[in-house]
Amino acid sequence: MKKITKIGVLVMLVAITLSLAACSSGTKTSSDTKKYVIATDTTFKPFEYENDKGERVGIDMDLLAAIAKDQGFEYELKAVGFDAALGEVSxxxxxxxxxxxxxxxxRKKTFDFSDPYFDSGVVMAVSASNNTIKSYExxxxxxxxxxxxxxxxxxxxxxxxxxxxxxxxxxxxANMYEDVKAGNSxxxxxxxxxxxxxIATxxxxxxxxxxxxxxxxGFAVKKGENAELLEMFNAGLTNLKANGEYQKILDTYIKK
Incomplete structure (x- = not known):
């Protein structure tokens, strides 16, 4: 009688083990989705800024959301300002x-970067009423x-x-613009x-x-860390460029 009981227990344990293995080999549940903390600037329109509804929008914000959706990861956004964001990651x-x-x-000494997602350039601007500053000279x-x-x-x-x-x-x-508008710079x-x-707004x-x-x-992570996140960003960026979503995001915020 005791022998039969032991065999029964062993059968039950095997059944439970197989059941758990079957569950673990299936699609990840929402609780298995990796969630990352992503830092950003507060006012760098049209890349990141707060709209009239208090929502964080802009090229960077829409791009991050689209890549996260494409690659199946979640994130918490921390709008802390540029300098603070550098510190957050480092x-x-x-x-x-x-x-x-x-x-x-x-910066490559401290951060690992994604593939480039936007090519920028620098211009000099003055107050609209300033007619004396026209060149670097x-x-x-x-x-x-x-x-x-x-x-x-x-x-x-x-x-x-x-x-x-x-x-x-x-x-x-914003404070930089005010300084120029006031004539301090x-x-x-x-x-x-x-x-x-x-200027357009x-x-x-x-x-x-x-x-x-x-x-x-580029999107940045601390040097030597979060390689998987960087790989997902690059893969998502490639997919968005291929399906046209990347260009749609740019066209939303940069008017030609």
Missing amino acids: TGQSDGMIAGMSITDD DLRGQKVAVKNGTEGAAFAESIKDQYGFTTVSFPDS VALFEDYPVVGDA GVPLKMVTEMEKGSSY
């Missing part, structure tokens, strides 16, 4: 960052506004000694789609130089 508080971030050799002895950590700031730093101007740094685009350097969007600025070729934008 210290491991966030898994990745998308914030109109230029791919540079210096006109900046001698003047103050110029830049935004921390941007391609525009890097370009301004690279030519300021040559043209004899000083730079004033701001944490966001005579000009600003900014990525062309960003300042172009600002009523900010009283005007571009006075041709676009300088800049770096490409």
Whole structure:
């Protein structure tokens, strides 16, 4: 009698084990989906900004959402500002960052980047009422506004000694624009789609130089970490370009 009972128990254990194995080999449930924390900027229109409904929108926001859907991962967005986002990723508080971030050799020392998703460039802009600043030569002895950590700031730093101007740094685009509008700085350097969007939406600025070729934008993770997330971003980007969704996103925010 005891022998029969032991055999019965063994049969039951085998059945349970096979049942669990069958369940685990099926499609992942929603609870199995990997969720990442992604840091971003707060005001870098048209790449990331808050609309009238309080929603985070823009090229980067729509692109991230579309790639996450294509690749089947979830994410929590942390809109903390550009400088803070750099710190979030480099210290491991966030898994990745998308914030109109230029791919540079210096940043590659700290971050691993995705394939480029946008090719940018830098322009100089002045107040719409300013008719004296028309070229870099006109900046001698003047103050110029830049935004921390941007391609525009890097370009301004690279030519300021040559043209004899000083730079004033701001944490966001809005405060930089206000400084130029108020006349505290005579000009600003900014990525062309960003300042172009600002002008199109009523900010009283005007571009006075041709676009300088800049770096490409990329999605970033801490160097040596989150390789799977980076691979999914690249795969999703490739798919979105192939099916036309990528171009639709650009056309939504960049008017030709």
